[in-house]
Amino acid sequence: MKTPFVLHIDIDAFFAAVEVMLNPYLKGKPVIVGGMPDERGVVSTASYEARKYGVHSGMALRTAGQKCPHGIFVRGRYHVYSRISEKFIACLTRFSPRVEAVSIDEAYIDLSGNRYLHSSVYALAEKIKKTVEREIGLSVSVGLGFSRLGAKLATEAAKPGGLFMVADEKTFISNLTLEKIPGIGNHTLLILQAMGIKRVKELERAYPAIWKRTIAPHFYSQSRYPAAREAKTKSFSRETTFPEDITDRDMIVSHLAYLVDRLSVYLIDHDYFAGRVEVKARFSDFSTYTKRMPLEYPTYSYNNIWSKALFLLDQLIKKKKLPLRLVGVKVEDIASQRDLLPFISIRSEQLSRGVSDIKRRFGFSSIFTARELLLEKIYPVERDAIVLKTASLTK
Ligand code: DCP
Ligand code: MG
Numbered sequence: 547m548k549t550p551f552v553l554h555i556d557i558d559a560f561f562a563a564v565e566v567m568l569n570p571y572l573k574g575k576p577v578i579v580g581g582m583p584d585e586r587g588v589v590s591t592a593s594y595e596a597r598k599y600g601v602h603s604g605m606a607l608r609t610a611g612q613k614c615p616h617g618i619f620v621r622g623r624y625h626v627y628s629r630i631s632e633k634f635i636a637c638l639t640r641f642s643p644r645v646e647a648v649s650i651d652e653a654y655i656d657l658s659g660n661r662y663l664h665s666s667v668y669a670l671a672e673k674i675k676k677t678v679e680r681e682i683g684l685s686v687s688v689g690l691g692f693s694r695l696g697a698k699l700a701t702e703a704a705k706p707g708g709l710f711m712v713a714d715e716k717t718f719i720s721n722l723t724l725e726k727i728p729g730i731g732n733h734t735l736l737i738l739q740a741m742g743i744k745r746v747k748e749l750e751r752a753y754p755a756i757w758k759r760t761i762a763p764h765f766y767s768q769s770r771y772p773a774a775r776e777a778k779t780k781s782f783s784r785e786t787t788f789p790e791d792i793t794d795r796d797m798i799v800s801h802l803a804y805l806v807d808r809l810s811v812y813l814i815d816h817d818y819f820a821g822r823v824e825v826k827a828r829f830s831d832f833s834t835y836t837k838r839m840p841l842e843y844p845t846y847s848y849n850n851i852w853s854k855a856l857f858l859l860d861q862l863i864k865k866k867k868l869p870l871r872l873v874g875v876k877v878e879d880i881a882s883q884r885d886l887l888p889f890i891s892i893r894s895e896q897l898s899r900g901v902s903d904i905k906r907r908f909g910f911s912s913i914f915t916a917r918e919l920l921l922e923k924i925y926p927v928e929r930d931a932i933v934l935k936t937a938s939l940t941k
Contacts, residue, residue, distance in 0.1 A: 549667050550690040550712055551658040552811050553674065554697035557634065557651035558685045558706040561776055562593040565620050567683050576601070576617040583611025583619055592623055594706055629783050630682055639680050643817070654694055656882065668711055675709055691715050695764035699726060719761070720747035730760060751934040783824075785874025789924065791830045793869045799856065800920035804932060805875045806855050807918060810848040811910070813877065814902045820846035821879025823851055825858035827865075828872035835862050844881055847894040848901070848915075851877065 557563065561579040561815055566572045576596035580589040589610050592601040599614035610617065631650045635888045644656035645920040655674070667690060672751065675688045688709045691773025696715040704710035712718045723744050724730055729737075743749050750757040792798055802825070812815060813820060815851035837858045841850055856874050902914050909929035918932075926933045 550692050550696070550715070551653075551656065551667065552691050552694055552697040553655040553657055553667075553671055554689045554691070554694070554701045555638065555653055555655070555674070555678065556687055556701050556705075557682075558687055559591055559593050559597075559649040560684070561591045561622055562596075563629060563684045564623075564627055566593065568626070572618060576614050578607075578610050578614065578617045578619050578804050579622045580610075581607050581619065581621055583617075592617075630684070634678065634682050637678050638674070641670075643678075648837055654697065657922050668700035668709075671711070691902070693764055695719065695728070698728065702726065719764075720745070720750065722746055724749065727761065779861070781876050781878040782809060782812060782818075782820075782880065783826075783874055783876035785826060785872060785938055786934045787828075787872045787936045791869035791871050795863065796917075797920055797924075798870055798873055799859065800917055801873050801934075802855055802859055802875060803852065803915055803917040804921055804934075805873070806852045807848060807915065808910075809875060809877055810846055810851055810898055811902045811905060813846035813880075814899055815906075817882055818875035819846055819881050819883075820851065821881065822877065823854040823858065824876040824878060825855050825862060826872070826876070827859065827862040827870055829866050829868040830871050831866075832870055832871070833866065834872075835865055838876075838878070844879070845895060846898060848898045849894040851875075880892055894927065 550864075557830060562577045565577055565579060572593075574595060575593070576595040578589055578601055579591050581587045585607050587607050589603055589605045589607060591603050592614075593608070595846050596614050596617050599617070601614050601617065605613075607619070611619070618860060627650060627787045631647075634651065635645065635647045635719065638653055638655055642655050646654045646656075648654060648729060657670060663729065671690050675686060678686055685707045687701045687704040687706060689697045689702070689704055690709075690711040691697035691700050692712070692715045696712050696719060699719060700710040700712045719727075722744060724738055725735055727746065738749065741752070743752055746757075746761055749761070786801060788801070792801075809820075812818075820841060821844045822838055822840045824836055826834065826836045828834040839854055839858060841854060845851070859873070898941050901913055910931055911927050911929055921927075921932050921934075925935070
């Protein structure tokens with residue numbers, strides 16, 4: 547089964563919820579933000595308690611006053627809302643680099659790169675929801691779908707405070723009434739209703755051409771998230787020539803481990819998966835050999851790449867009884883997407899991602915595998931690198 551990978555998240559009754567958070571006396575009361583009921587102007591938003599009386603965003607304040615005479619009207623503090631909005635978006639970007647803020651309290655997140663790290667997208671969505679709610683102190687609703695439209699409508703279905711995952715997006719949307727569909731204006735709605743068309747599926751059946759123009763594009767083109775991004779390069783490599791030729795296997799291994807470490811972090815930073823590993827060795831007589839082998843599945847995991855690279859290195863150093871001059875490692879068959887994986891892959895990828903997060907925050911040298919540490923004996927260690935004598939990267 548395909549997994550939805552577009553997440554939509556929206557804060558519940560945003561401005562009103564902030565007012566309640568800052569003034570607990572308002573909790574559970576009909577709060578209407580936008581101005582006083584005798585003023586010109588419109589309602590920005592209303593708490594769910596006030597919505598029961600028919601008050602909604604965009605309604606004239608005077609009308610809101612009539613519908614909900616005991617409502618508590620507040621003016622609104624936009625600088626406070628926008629500060630919370632920034633915090634909200636910042637929190638989301640910790641889960642994926644592909645966050646698209648679309649309004650002050652609403653964003654889409656493309657989870658297609660993350661989903662392999664979690665037993666399910668649903669669990670990840672729950673985690674995002676909980677984290678955001680804890681950090682900003684407000685209730686949010688979350689939807690999971692295959693397109694922006696599907697995800698947004700799932701959020702609507704989840705409101706307030708829920709999480710809703712669409713398994714069959716086409717059926718889900720087909721059963722909705724047309725006024726739920728963003729972009730269908732009041733005018734169009736009235737005409738369609740007059741023709742007896744209430745739901746999306748009725749529109750598709752009776753007027754496939756209109757359906758194709760209004761609804762279908764959401765599934766099939768611009769709203770799909772994101773266009774499959776093909777990696778521009780087919781391989782990345784890191785290699786180094788030693789300051790002096792090396793005989794000690796552990797020291798050679800330590801160099802290779804460091805190069806694999808750099809590659810793995812590079813892959814993670816760029817959302818790439820590697821399909822194959824190649825190791826290169828140059829002996830003191832300048833003879834150069836390479837060996838390669840595929841990874842079990844496309845991955846950025848340090849451990850997976852490492853175990854293959856070490857195996858290949860040992861094959862290579864058996865070739866000649868000579869010290870080594872250079873070692874290099876390359877990952878190939880680079881892809882920016884892959885199919886869903888067996889659960890088994892998750893631990894080592896989570897570990898690599900965790901390590902790369904630490905490196906990003908505290909510097910590349912803040913955490914190494916023990917096998918890399920031998921390098922400290924012969925090279926200076928700086929915050930963001932071990933300074934090799936000659937390092938070269940081909941991209
Ligand atoms: N807003 C506004 N005027 C409007 C619509 C919205 O000032 N016509 C502001 C107030 C809202 C905020 O934008 O709090 C977010 O809009 P939403 O449509 O997400 O509405 P809410 O967050 O208030 O409610 P909910 O998302 O729970 O339906
Ligand atoms: Mg909202």
